[in-house]
Amino acid sequence: MAKRELMSGNVAMAESAIRAGCNFFASYPITPQTTLLEYMSTRMFEVGREFIQAESEIGAINMVMGAAAAGGRAFTATAGMAVSLMMETLSYLCAAKLPSVVVNIQRTGAGAGGITSSQTDFHYATKSMGHGGLHAYVLSPGDVQEAADLVYDAFAFAEKYQCLVYILTDAMVAQVMEPVELKPMLENLPVREGSAQGSALGGTKRINTINRTDLRSLEGYRSFEAMYDTWQREEVRYEEYRMEDAEIVLVATGMSARIARGAIDTLRAEGVKAGMFRPITLYPFPTQQIRGFAQRGIKAVLDAEVAVPAQMIDDVDHALQGSLPLYKIDCTWNTVFTTEDIEKKLREVAQEV
Amino acid sequence: MAKILIDTEICKSCGLCVNVCPLKLLRLSETRNSKGGRSAEQTDAGKCTGCALCAAMCPDSAIQVYKEA
Amino acid sequence: MKAVYERNPLLMGSNKFCPGCGHPLLNKIIADVLAENNWAGDAITALCIGCALNMTPYVDWDLVQCPHGRAAAVATGIKHVQKSKLVFTYQGDGDAAGIGLTETFHAASRGEPFTQIMVNNQIYGMTGGQSSCTTLIGQKTTTSGPSGRDPAHTGYPTKLAEVIAMVDAAGYVARVSIHTPKHIRQAKKAIEKAFRLQMEENKYTFVEVLAMCPTNFHVEPWDAPAYTEEKVLPVFPLGEFKTPEGR
Numbered sequence: 001m002a003k004r005e006l007m008s009g010n011v012a013m014a015e016s017a018i019r020a021g022c023n024f025f026a027s028y029p030i031t032p033q034t035t036l037l038e039y040m041s042t043r044m045f046e047v048g049r050e051f052i053q054a055e056s057e058i059g060a061i062n063m064v065m066g067a068a069a070a071g072g073r074a075f076t077a078t079a080g081m082a083v084s085l086m087m088e089t090l091s092y093l094c095a096a097k098l099p100s101v102v103v104n105i106q107r108t109g110a111g112a113g114g115i116t117s118s119q120t121d122f123h124y125a126t127k128s129m130g131h132g133g134l135h136a137y138v139l140s141p142g143d144v145q146e147a148a149d150l151v152y153d154a155f156a157f158a159e160k161y162q163c164l165v166y167i168l169t170d171a172m173v174a175q176v177m178e179p180v181e182l183k184p185m186l187e188n189l190p191v192r193e194g195s196a197q198g199s200a201l202g203g204t205k206r207i208n209t210i211n212r213t214d215l216r217s218l219e220g221y222r223s224f225e226a227m228y229d230t231w232q233r234e235e236v237r238y239e240e241y242r243m244e245d246a247e248i249v250l251v252a253t254g255m256s257a258r259i260a261r262g263a264i265d266t267l268r269a270e271g272v273k274a275g276m277f278r279p280i281t282l283y284p285f286p287t288q289q290i291r292g293f294a295q296r297g298i299k300a301v302l303d304a305e306v307a308v309p310a311q312m313i314d315d316v317d318h319a320l321q322g323s324l325p326l327y328k329i330d331c332t333w334n335t336v337f338t339t340e341d342i343e344k345k346l347r348e349v350a351q352e353v
Numbered sequence: 354m355a356k357i358l359i360d361t362e363i364c365k366s367c368g369l370c371v372n373v374c375p376l377k378l379l380r381l382s383e384t385r386n387s388k389g390g391r392s393a394e395q396t397d398a399g400k401c402t403g404c405a406l407c408a409a410m411c412p413d414s415a416i417q418v419y420k421e422a
Numbered sequence: 423m424k425a426v427y428e429r430n431p432l433l434m435g436s437n438k439f440c441p442g443c444g445h446p447l448l449n450k451i452i453a454d455v456l457a458e459n460n461w462a463g464d465a466i467t468a469l470c471i472g473c474a475l476n477m478t479p480y481v482d483w484d485l486v487q488c489p490h491g492r493a494a495a496v497a498t499g500i501k502h503v504q505k506s507k508l509v510f511t512y513q514g515d516g517d518a519a520g521i522g523l524t525e526t527f528h529a530a531s532r533g534e535p536f537t538q539i540m541v542n543n544q545i546y547g548m549t550g551g552q553s554s555c556t557t558l559i560g561q562k563t564t565t566s567g568p569s570g571r572d573p574a575h576t577g578y579p580t581k582l583a584e585v586i587a588m589v590d591a592a593g594y595v596a597r598v599s600i601h602t603p604k605h606i607r608q609a610k611k612a613i614e615k616a617f618r619l620q621m622e623e624n625k626y627t628f629v630e631v632l633a634m635c636p637t638n639f640h641v642e643p644w645d646a647p648a649y650t651e652e653k654v655l656p657v658f659p660l661g662e663f664k665t666p667e668g669r
Contacts, residue, residue, distance in 0.1 A: 024503055050502040054495070055528035062492035062525065066468065066499025069486040070507075074499065088489050096487075196500065198507045200432065200462035200483035208469075208478065208487030356423060363435070367442035367636070368644035373603055390441075406603045408427035412447035413437060419423035 004181045009141070009174040010036035012148035013077070013103055013167070015182060018047055020155040021189045022075040022101070024067035026052040026060040031115045032171040033079045033105045061086040061093075061102075068098035069207040071195030073155055075100070080107030083121065090164060091130030094224075095209040099158035099192070101151065102136070103167040105174045108306075108333055117171035117255050118332060122311040125168045126283040134224055136166035137231060138283040140253040142239065144178035146280075152183045157235075159192065161227060168282055170306070172255035228284065237280035238289060242268060246275030248349055249293060250342070251316050252304040253279055260304050263342040272350045282312075290319035299353040300325045304342060308332040325353065355403025355420045357395055363415040364392035370407035370416060376400055379407060430457055437480040442643025444543060444633025445473055447600050448609075449481055452512075452539070455614045456483065461621070464508045468497035470517035473547040477512060491522025494529035494538060501536045508621055510537035515556040516546050519582040526582070533591030535624040537616045540582060542597075542658065543635040551638040555580040558657055563638070579657055583630040587663035593625025595664040599632040601650040605660075612662070619666065632658055 007015070014036045017025070025044055027037045037053070044051035050067070054060035060076050067074040078086065083104050093100050104125065108118035129136045137157060141147035147169060154165035191197075196205045209215045242264055243249065252260045257278045267274035277293075279286050293301060301324050303313040310330040317326055329345045331337045364386065370393050371379045378401055382394040393415070395401065403420035432453040439446045456462040465483040469475065471490035478485055488496040493511035501509040511518070518526050518540040526538060545563060546552040553563040553571060556579045560570040567575075587595040594616050598609035609631060616627035632654055634646035641649050 024499065026499065052498065052502065052532075055524055058492065059495040059498075059525055059528065062489065062495030063499035063502075065488070065492075066486065066496035066501075067503045068499070069496070070466065070500040070503040072499070072503035089492065092489050196466045196484040196486050197504055198464040198466055198484055200456075200465060202482070204482050205484045206478055206487075207485065355426070365441035366643075368642070369442060369647070372644050372647060403426050405427040409603045409606055410447075412439070412441075412443055412445075412450070414429050414433050414446070414450050417428050418426040420426050422424040 002181050004179040006177050006179050007144065008035060008177050009144045009147045009169065011039050012144050012180045012182070013151045014039040014043065016148040016152040017075045017101065017155070018043060018049065019183055019185045020152045021073045021186045022049065022155060024050045024064070024072040024074040025076065026054045026063035027076045027078065028054050028057045028060050028082065030079045030082045032107070032174055033077045033103070036077045036103070057082040057085040061089040064100050065089055065093055065098060068093065068100045069096070069196050071192045071197055073189070077103035077105070079105045080113055080121070083124065087130040090136070091132050091134065092209060093164045094129045094134035094136060095132065095215055096207060097162040099162055101154045101158055101165045101167070103151070103169065106168065106170045114333060115171070116333060117306065117336070119170060119254060119256065119306045120311070120332065121168060122282065122305070122307060125166055126285065129164065135228055135283050136164040137161070137235065138166045138168055138281065140168050140280060140282050141173055142254060142257050142278055143173060144176060145180050147173055148180050148182060163227070170255045172258060232284040232287070235281065236284050236286050236289065238286045239278040239280060241276040241278065243275035243277060245273055245297070247273040247297065247299045248302065248346060248353065249298050250274065250276045250302045250304055250346065251279070251290065252276065253282065253312065256304045256306055259337060259339055260342045262339040263346060266343050267346050272346065274346055285315045285319070287315070287319040290316060291321065291323070293320070294323040298324060300327065300349050302345060302349050303328040304337070305330055306332060306336055354399070355401045355418065356398070357401060357407065358417045359393050359395070360415045361386045361392035363413050364390065365413055366390040366392060367412060369410045369412065373406045373410045375404065375406065376402070430454055432457055432462055432482045434480055434482055438476045439473065440637045442634060442636040442646055444541065444600055444631070444635065445477065446480065448541060448631055448633060449477055451600065451606060451610050452613060453481060455610060455617060459614065459617070461508045461617065464506070466500050466504060466507050466509050468493040468500060468509070468511040470511070470513035472514040472517055474512055474514055474541060475548070491517050491520070492525055493517060494522060494525040497536045498529055498534045501534060508617055510539055510617070512539050513541065515540060515542040515544065516554050519580045520555045526586070527589070530586050530589040530592045530626050530628065533593070533626045535620055535626060537620050537627045537629065539613070540628070540630045541633045542630050543633045544579070544654065545635050545638040547635055547638055558653060581658065583628065583663050586628045591626055592628060592664055593623065593666055594619050594627040596662045597630040597632065597658060597660050599650060599655065599660055601632070601634055601647040623666065625666065
């Protein structure tokens with residue numbers, strides 16, 4: 001068995017990116033992402049890769065775009081409002097089909113917001129990657145090990161579909177220290193075909209949103225639609241916790257799922273058949289899986305998230321199509337719910353159904 | 354002796370070549386190309402020295418210049 | 423007969439630029455520099471948003487279309503992954519000096535070893551002739567008001583070459599024009615020098631090119647060189663503002 005090391009989510013994601021073959025990282029400091037940037041600032045040089053602390057998040061994401069266009073395995077990490085600065089280029093990355101990986105460690109709320117952990121970027125990450133309505137493959141890790149694994153796998157996924165992979169996490173996962181087993185360092189990765197590496201006269205590569213994906217035609221957009229349908233069929237990921245005979249199912253991701261896990265155990269000890277369903281892919285959302293709850297003898301669903309107004313509940317509601325009663329427990333800023341709060345809410349739901 | 358070839362379909366009638374010809378051997382034609390433009394034409398071919406200023410100035414690379422070796 | 427001037431095979435037939443436009447002329451100059459130095463197979467252009475986009479189907483070397491203003495950041499990413507290649511941006515004044523000034527300035531400050539080419543025609547062409555930060559005092563645009571650019575309202579033209587020349591890490595900074603054959607020769611030399619310093623000495627280099635836009639200067643194409651001479655050159659002086667040998 002490989003060595004298990006104690007490390008934060010930020011460091012685990014950074015090291016995993018390097019091991020997955022990331023050879024270009026550009027970023028700008030923002031709490032709570034900064035320790036990831038700091039780790040990369042020394043580690044990338046140790047392994048002979050490219051690191052730039054950009055002048056802004058706009059600079060960082062556009063450097064990522066250039067690196068990806070030139071065949072690099074490009075990565076950046078940011079948080080909260082700084083994702084807004086990147087949004088135009090995230091749209092370009094999707095449209096030009098440039099493989100790249102972005103981590104967003106969510107901050108709380110709108111505007112300057114706050115640096116406490118939250119889940120307020122769910123809609124922002126899943127509904128449209130910037131202007132134009134295209135999507136990234138959006139993943140939500142539940143702990144440090146999973147954060148490391150998802151970032152590692154993200155690079156291969158980005159190459160497979162020529163797409164943007166977007167890790168939507170939170171400060172609780174990014175900053176907590178947990179034992180992690182890292183995957184091996186990949187070496188000698190193939191050079192991506194079709195990238196701009198100097199190939200004039202006949203072999204010329206025009207990397208843009210017109211020639212590359214024919215985005216001036218219905219067929220071009222249909223091809224994206226088909227890719228998203230494939231993701232929905234084949235690439236949905238989720239975790240079921242104590243769901244075998246569950247009657248009440250809590251749906252939560254990231255920090256909410258961490259807080260709620262103990263509540264499921266408590267309710268089970270009390271004789272309530274509670275379980276947890278944790279979406280790992282937020283786009284594609286596990287719509288079909290949640291839609292099947294009613295056929296499994298589940299009687300009620302509780303959505304738990306650190307966002308007010310709640311956001312993921314819209315996707316859960318859409319999946320259920322009124323087939324089951326849907327409850328919610330939500331919070332934001334300095335009032336993050338506790339395991340006991342969730343236990344109390346689960347008991348209330350148990351009494352009503 | 355020198356010769357210039359003007360691609361009348363690429364020419365956009367901007368007239369910049371007419372300006373720079375030191376011997377004033379170029380003008381915009383009275384006949385129109387397929388796009389309706391009056392492309393450049395040479396008036397007195399025998400006098401052309403092949404200086405190629407017209408070709409250097411042409412934004413659209415419509416002029417090529419050849420000279421007796 | 424021996425060819426004195428033949429069409430550069432790096433240029434693809436016709437183009438969509440207006441008659442008398444500086445862009446295809448500059449495309450040709452760059453193509454000639456690439457061909458004469460055997461650099462075409464190494465060239466990667468970070469291309470801006472604006473009229474310059476018409477360059478995409480016209481030239482036959484690698485291009486990456488960038489979000490508006492971000493070519494210097496995109497070129498940074500390209501160069502770090504393709505270190506031995508000839509990487510250069512091709513941007514308008516609105517792109518490099520307006521919306522993208524931050525990216526331009528910091529690429530220069532870091533001394534990123536690529537070349538920025540800024541095509542300064544004092545106007546936003548693609549959107550139909552709106553004011554740019556480089557628009558001349560008194561020049562009438564669709565957004566300047568009827569009396570043209572008024573310094574009391576919108577200040578003075580941005581002189582980016584002079585600004586970049588103040589940056590320590592900039593290796594070569596020049597402003598050239600392409601309104602006469604003589605100026606075209608000088609422009610070609612400046613671009614070749616900028617590319618060579620990038621390739622051989624890993625320098626950040628910057629060339630501002632004054633280009634004609636007869637459509638939005640509201641002059642006939644054949645009158646645009648005189649317009650450039652009389653109105654543009656007094657505001658945007660030509661020359662090398664910084665060279666490796668010293669200012």
